[in-house]
Amino acid sequence: MGETLHIGSRGSQLALWQANWAKDCLSEAFPGVNVDITVIRTQGDRMAEVPLSQMGGKEVWTKEIEQSLLDNQIDLAVHSLKDLPTQLPNGLVLGAISKREDVRDALVSCNGQAFAELSEGARIATSSLRRQAQLLHVRPDLQIEPIRGNIDTRLRKLEDENFDAIILASAGLIRLGWGNRITEFLDPVLCVPAPGQAALGIETRDGDERVARFVAALNDSDTFRDVVAEREMLRVLEGGCRVPIGAWARVNDEGFLLTGVVATPDGQRVIKESILGQMEAPEMLGRDVAGKLKSLGAEEILANLEDS
Secondary structure, X not given: OOOEEEEEEOOOHHHHHHHHHHHHHHHHHOOOOXXXXXXXXXXXXXXOOOOHHHOOOHHHHOHHHHHHHHOOOOOEEEEEHHXXXXXXXXXXXXXXXXXXXXXXXXXXXOOOOOHHHOOOOOEEEOOOHHHHHHHHHHOOOOEEEOOOOOHHHHHHHHHHOOOOEEEEEHHHHHHOOOHHHOOEEOOOOOOOOOOOOOOXXXXXXXXXXXXXXHHHHHOOHHHHHHHHHHHHHHHHHOOOOOOOEEXXXXXXXXXXXXXXXXXXXXXXXXXXXXXXXXXXXHHHHHHHHHHHHHHHHHHHHHHHHHHO
């Protein structure tokens, strides 16, 4: 019998796609290794009808999976990186980050209308305060309403609950083969993505060299660099699910650029900043953008949200 790797994952259709992606990559890179998937139900899964902004921190999606890692019941966990807290439990590390899928948010409308074409007062459903804040900043006439459930559930609710459109991460739609449902990819300048959006985070035990050797095959160094900058900005700002924060790092003609945004949920106040940094120092760039946002008033927004 060869070596075996146990992957831990949530049980949603998208989570299992992600876990199977990791399984397939590992099986291809290491043909002699047996790879299996253990489905773990999290607190977030059990609170399917509670709005995300009322659920607490991102730990609701990860705590049970991380405990299985610490208890040696699984060897690695595959997460949507935007759901993984910036502070990991003692004994766990981010062992790899996958190559990023399309980072943009996607508009799926019931009648094919693009964002600018939506009628005044249109009902838009989204689970994200970050999306809500940025869209209301541009279109304060919109009625933004919460929506929960897996991607297929949300697509069904678009018609069943008479929404004019819903906003989802394009990466999930593309991965599940539903890219044809996307009416419009929202410009990341209009709607800055969530830190880590469209990337998968591979979590492992700190010091587990055996597993580290395997998961290195899943890592994309360019995405790792970009996401480190985004997550460091988020860590310094101490933001969570209840705070509208976006971060988008990329290399363009100007260099290594990080855009960060902090907003009030009603979209009345949006603070945005972009700074160029060194590709060799993504953490420093994240701290620089967080510091600039704080100096422009983000600290006040964050403090008010914390007190509310």
